[in-house]
Amino acid sequence: MADIATQSTPEPVVRLRNVTKIYDGQHALRDVSLDVHRGEFLTILGPSGCGKTTILRLMAGFEGATSGSVAIDGRDVTGLPPERRNVNTVFQSYALFPHMNVFDNVAFGLRMKRRPAAEIAREVGDTLRLVQLEGFEGRMVGKLSGGQQQRVAIARAIINRPLVLLLDEPLSALDYRLRKQMQLDLKHLQRKLGITFVLVTHDQEEAFSMSDRVVVMNNGHIEQIGTPVSVYEEPCNLYVARFVGEINIIDAEVVEPGEGRARVRAQGLDVFMRAGHAFKAGDKAHILLRPEDLRVETLKDLAEDPELEDAFSRGRSIFGSVEETIYKGATYDVVVRLDAGGVVTATEFFNEDDETVYFRAGDRVAVSWVEGWEVVLPYEK
Amino acid sequence: MRNDGFFKRAVIIGTVGWMAVFAFVPNILVFLASFCSTSSENFIEPGFSLHNFARLMDRTHLEILLSSLRLSGLVTFICLVTAYPFAAILARTRKPLRGTLLLLVVIPFWTNSLVRTYAMTAMLNSSGIVNNVLMSLGVIDAPLAMMYTPGAVVLGLVYTLLPFMILPLYAALERLDRRYLEAARDLGASPWRAFWRVIVPLTMPGIVSGCMLVFLPGIGMFYVSDVLGGAKAMLLGNFIRDQFLTTRDWPLGAAASVTLTVLMVLMLLLYWKSAARLGKEAA
Structure with missing residues (x-):
């Protein structure tokens, strides 16, 4: 797979280079390189256990890479603890502090930075307005609905104005209707704030509807990186084709290779078809049709x-x-x-x-x- | 089904009956006795006065009470700061090793604690293991007088009560979702601040119940004070025992008992209130 990173803008906001992560002798990530562009909405898509959450945790600083490097804003962050990285995370189960109310949860990051109380109060108010939770300051987080907790988690993260917001399956706990709404809200919020979003999900529909670019992962490595349209229309292999949506696969044989196309024989057909790959005559092939x-x-x-x-x-x-x-x-x-x-x-x-x-x-x-x-x-x- | 009902009833009646006869009635008797007086003919002369409680408030008795609270407070503090890191490590240890470590915590319960307290004298007396080792290492020239000191009592109490601190702390820390810690770090908290702002508040129920399980017995475990502390009555438990068995002033002993019980109830209430508040927030 051609690496998009090599043709990207000069300074990516997050850069992973040849990152390998081994847990208990198992490869969670295998030689992964990935650039996250400034201001984009990037989604890492893959089944559970494919290593997508590991990438997020490496960016956040909860894990260290076994080998390879992670750079944020052009600076190598190897060994830098999470509290000293300018990224924030929205956790899958939100991980809101249950012993604090909404205000204290959202204010936590600014308090850690020892900002003046008046400034904190103003910022928390502004941020809660942004996520439509005005007036919820005094509520305990356990009393909120799933959607409200989700928005508190987002507010708690974005109030710190991170370079990158990391979202670990943030919508998986919500019901279908609310999830649809939150997808839109997240997309709008990202445009409004101009913060780079990196979202992890196993839901291809979610990935497509929100992202500028999608990274399809499988078994610890990246299969394909591209816009939702290119990933859907031009899957680079059968795995990607099958993972993103329904696909029909017809076995075929290449009769005559050509420039950007190939004469293919299948199901009684013997015609030229568009083909990006270099085939030789006699090669077996798959025809993929949505x-x-x-x-x-x-x-x-x-x-x-x-x-x-x-x-x-x-x-x-x-x-x-x-x-x-x-x-x-x-x-x-x-x-x-x-x-x-x-x-x-x-x-x-x-x-x-x-x-x-x-x-x-x-x-x-x-x-x-x-x-x-x-x-x-x-x-x- | 009928048998089930019978069994259920038998168990409930048995338990309630047992508690009534051996816990409730004696406590009521002690409570009543605390308002009576004593005479040379009878241990207890019926009557009603707060005289015994007033006597408890005099200087010598108050001093015993205060020193006992102080001693137990110290024991609780030592147990807390020792047990917390241990419980934290335990909660993060992998399964098979964790089971072994928990077993090691529980093993002392298999031996009677009075026997274990006597065993400590073999370690602490002038020809005991500790002194022998220190002398052979040349750290000290003459045996240290460790027995019959408040220090020995504190040591004995800490040794006996430490598991009661470890277990509730372990339960609280094991239940703690690691993501809270990660969230705190993610939001800019150093490990130290994450500990105080997030981990301590979230494990407060474990801290409170551990402290109660250590502090309350720490006031009453008279035999530890007897064996390791010598003749001096250092604990409220010694004082109560003396009133019943030595001085034969049952009403005064009863009044001290009631005071101790009231103290326990107050602390339990405090605990329930804090647990209910935390539970409500966590729900």
Whole structure:
């Protein structure tokens, strides 16, 4: 994977270089290099145990790297304790001090800096207004709802004006609706404050809706770094493709490699497809297609409607039989068993004009997609 | 199901009955006795006066009370500062080793504490282990007089009561979420300030219950004072025992007992109040 870091702005706010972390003989991180740009919203995305929280803890200073270096604001912070780093953390379970009220929790950081009481009172008031918790100063944190505790945790961190705000799965304890709202609030807050946010999550939807860049991690290393669009549309390998959303994978064989494209044979097709990787003739490959990019029509409809057939076959069609349809509310999934082996799922919108158009199990269908929307990757075991 | 009900009732009645006969009734008797007087014919002459409590307030008795409180306070303090770091380390130790360390804390309970107190004399007397070692090392020329000093009593009490401080502190520290400490450090607190601002307040219930479990017995454990402190009555417990067994002034002993009980109740109330406040905040 090409390292985005090498083409980044001159001075990243956080720079990890070849960081390896070993816990009890197990690699939590394996030679990870990552630059966090000033002012961006970066999300580290991956399943539990992939090392994403370890990266956050290394930045915060709760852990030291086994090897490699961490620099914040151009300065190596190896051995620097958390209290002397200009970053703050919003913890997964918030870790609000239960023996203090909202005011004392939020004021904690400024008190540690021994700021004058009047200034602290003013700052706490301003910060609580920012997170819409005015008037909650005297409440004990245990009496607050999850969403309110979350906002206290954010206020307690941002009042210190950190260079980077680290957020460790901050929304995982909230219910779906509140989580959606907080995603928006966090994004707006980040724009307003101009603070760099580094967020850790296992929820790809959350990562995509908030971030400027997404880092996809797996098993202690980085698989891909990029904008949400590039990660979703151009996954660099099967792991990333599968982790971010649904994906159809069709086995193929490269017949003739070319510049930025390759002639590929699969499912009775033998056509040129867009391909970023360098293939040799005879290489096995995967064709990756998102379900929402696939179109499905019955052979019967195509035979009856030459115009539709014309439009349809301008794409590339593969054939199969409908196995089942799954109702999803706004959309439905059509599961098609392909004639040449394999199964693909296509997501279809309901046709407002013709409600009778619905696929039945056993229907003979053609599956097609717009040329260039496929991703061709080297074969992986 | 019927058997279950019977068993449940039997256990409850048994326990309540036992407590009534052997704890509640004697305490009531002591309470009543504290208002009576004594005569040459009877240990207890029925009547009602606060005379005994007034006698407790005279100088010599007050001095015994105060010195006993002081001694027990010192013991509590030593136990607290010794047990806290130990409990903190214990709470962070990995599982198998932690079990072993906890076992070591508990093992002394397997021997009667009176026996253990006598065993201490073998260590502290002029031909005891401590003196022998120090003399053979050349640190001292003549044996130190350690027995029958307040120091020996303090040592004996600390030795006996230390586990009662360690266990509640361990429970509190083990329950403490490490993230609170991390949050404090993250927000700019040095380890020292994080300790005082976050860890101590959050483990206060453990600190209070440990202190009570040490301080209250520390006032009453007369046999430690008897064995290691000699004839001097250093603890309130010695004084009470003497009133019943030596001076035969039961009402005065009863009054001292009641005073001690009231002291305990007051401290329990204090503890409950602080625990309830902390619990409310933590909930």
